[in-house]
Amino acid sequence: xxxxxTEKARRIIFFARDEASQTGSHSVExxxxxLGLLREAKPLFEKVNVEEMTKELRGAVHVERADEADxxxxxxxxxxxxxxxxxxxxxxxxxxxxxxTPEHILLALLREPGFAARTLEKYRVHxxxxxxxxxxxxxxxxxxxxRDLVHELERAxxxxxxxxxxxxxxxxxxxxxxxxxx
Amino acid sequence: MNxxxxxxxLRSREVSCVELIEQTFADIKKRDTFHSLITLTExxxxxxxxxxxxxxxxxxxxxxxxxxxIAHKDLFYTRGIRTTAGSLIYKDFVPDYDATVVExxxxxxxxxxxxxxxxxxxxxxxxxxxxxGFVLNPRDPKRLPGGSSGGSATLVAAGFLPMALGTDTGxxxxxxxxxxxxxxxxxxxxxxxxYGVLPLAFSLDHVGPLASCVEDCALTMNAIAGADPRDPTxxxxxxxxxxxxxxxxxxxxxxxxxxxxxxxxxxxEVASAVHNAIAELDRLGASLVETQIPDLAAxxxxxxxxxxxxxxxxxxxxxxxxxxxxxxxxxxxxGRMIAGHTYVNAQRVRTLFRREFDAxxxxxxxxxxxxxxxxxxxSDAATVQIGENExxxxxxxxxxxxxxxxxxEPALSLPCGRxxxxxxxxxxxxxxPFTEPTLLQAARLLEAALQT
Numbered sequence: 001x002x003x004x005x006t007e008k009a010r011r012i013i014f015f016a017r018d019e020a021s022q023t024g025s026h027s028v029e030x031x032x033x034x035l036g037l038l039r040e041a042k043p044l045f046e047k048v049n050v051e052e053m054t055k056e057l058r059g060a061v062h063v064e065r066a067d068e069a070d071x072x073x074x075x076x077x078x079x080x081x082x083x084x085x086x087x088x089x090x091x092x093x094x095x096x097x098x099x100x101t102p103e104h105i106l107l108a109l110l111r112e113p114g115f116a117a118r119t120l121e122k123y124r125v126h127x128x129x130x131x132x133x134x135x136x137x138x139x140x141x142x143x144x145x146x147r148d149l150v151h152e153l154e155r156a157x158x159x160x161x162x163x164x165x166x167x168x169x170x171x172x173x174x175x176x177x178x179x180x181x182x
Numbered sequence: 183m184n185x186x187x188x189x190x191x192l193r194s195r196e197v198s199c200v201e202l203i204e205q206t207f208a209d210i211k212k213r214d215t216f217h218s219l220i221t222l223t224e225x226x227x228x229x230x231x232x233x234x235x236x237x238x239x240x241x242x243x244x245x246x247x248x249x250x251x252i253a254h255k256d257l258f259y260t261r262g263i264r265t266t267a268g269s270l271i272y273k274d275f276v277p278d279y280d281a282t283v284v285e286x287x288x289x290x291x292x293x294x295x296x297x298x299x300x301x302x303x304x305x306x307x308x309x310x311x312x313x314x315g316f317v318l319n320p321r322d323p324k325r326l327p328g329g330s331s332g333g334s335a336t337l338v339a340a341g342f343l344p345m346a347l348g349t350d351t352g353x354x355x356x357x358x359x360x361x362x363x364x365x366x367x368x369x370x371x372x373x374x375x376x377y378g379v380l381p382l383a384f385s386l387d388h389v390g391p392l393a394s395c396v397e398d399c400a401l402t403m404n405a406i407a408g409a410d411p412r413d414p415t416x417x418x419x420x421x422x423x424x425x426x427x428x429x430x431x432x433x434x435x436x437x438x439x440x441x442x443x444x445x446x447x448x449x450x451e452v453a454s455a456v457h458n459a460i461a462e463l464d465r466l467g468a469s470l471v472e473t474q475i476p477d478l479a480a481x482x483x484x485x486x487x488x489x490x491x492x493x494x495x496x497x498x499x500x501x502x503x504x505x506x507x508x509x510x511x512x513x514x515x516x517g518r519m520i521a522g523h524t525y526v527n528a529q530r531v532r533t534l535f536r537r538e539f540d541a542x543x544x545x546x547x548x549x550x551x552x553x554x555x556x557x558x559x560x561s562d563a564a565t566v567q568i569g570e571n572e573x574x575x576x577x578x579x580x581x582x583x584x585x586x587x588x589x590x591e592p593a594l595s596l597p598c599g600r601x602x603x604x605x606x607x608x609x610x611x612x613x614x615p616f617t618e619p620t621l622l623q624a625a626r627l628l629e630a631a632l633q634t
Contacts, residue, residue: 157483160527
């Protein structure tokens, strides 16, 4: 499931697990994913008070647990957290991106009903803005790929120009010799 | 079903023009699961059919195309009928005049049943049109029909029509003809008017038929060829008879077998079918000449440079990306990046290739080669396998066709066999400028020999 996740996206899940075990949860919840995202991908939360949001989330998910020894164990993903990671893949597909990045996880979290989505809404994190930025990034990436292709074509073309002597005229309004008939 | 068979049925009154058109529409509505058409023009076709019937009754016969159902790729201007070019830009475009070729086919008596689906803006070879439906290959719907004249090819291959008009800028007639197992000819540049044909790349665009057999191509050429004051690139030459009587053999015809390029990166089943056809040409008495041909890999690069730049020029004022499919947009973007001096020099290198081809025609009359390196590729694969090599589907499909648009020579694709899974294999006949009549004649003879 995680082959197409970028390193950054994988680290979000790692941090989410860490958050879950620190707050004494039995499973990794969507709120933990958001906490992981806040730790790993701060630049996504421009103009948002990340500290306050983190505090609020941690306060909400904290559970008192007797058995602290469990904390280090590999905690399972809750059903809705699993759902978020699956819909992150769909977000990437819809945008025709080959890899899953933190942005896709954020988009998926915005869609999953629950405390995480409500918190994001409260802090005015909106889908449109994220998608817009993603598209712009993609345009820049595509342009540079296409530029590479054109350079490749021009490199292949360059040796042919060597064959030109000044009297060779362009064939723009070319039509084959009309005197050749069958 | 070919034009001559229909001609016979119509003249013997076995069927009327109206009945034939009715049958054609019924057949298309029942069986066209290939997304061949963007617009059907039933009312207009029936009106024309009634007129053609009346004429026949009065003894007025317009010739072999009289009453024959045909279709036009959706980039030919048709007066009062939407012409989309398979694009959102033109989705509501209704021209107020007919393309010269549309006009000429109508006056030859042919009846258009509608506008054929195509690759968006004719800029691609898959005919997977994101706006009007993916065209499917009637030989195997999981495979590409080729393009850009995909719908024209499927209408003929599925047996709905004997002929549909297409255009060829980098193989867009010959590639679908090859993948669908039909015949198509890209005439000499300047032989057929481009007036009223939506351009893709002005200096590379050619108009021609995709048809059920070589003779259908020849009969169509008789109707569409010839000078047109409205297209300045169309050459003033007397119009020859394109459907010459069939000679007994090919004695005296020098057929060039390329030593380089065409048999280098080609699927072995394609190569072997073409070699079989060449053996047939030998039996027909042709003189086979092993020939070193110009560097067509280089010519392809020149042709691509010109096409990218000219197409970007055509769509310079359309910068709304949302209106284009991803593949088309990517090609237009590349075109916008080509420097002015590169384009001009590409047109100068073209002059050199023109000279090399003139020299080639001193040695041979016809060049025989495969049309495409592979048979119809699977639709959902971006690459094709050729021996050890994996190659981009678009690049592989256009590799044997594109360079010929650079020099403007006539080139015909005809079926010459089948591969191990039964898919048709196409071969090309290429000849000197304005020698279509003898090219068609030789192709007809080979076609007959291969069928027996």
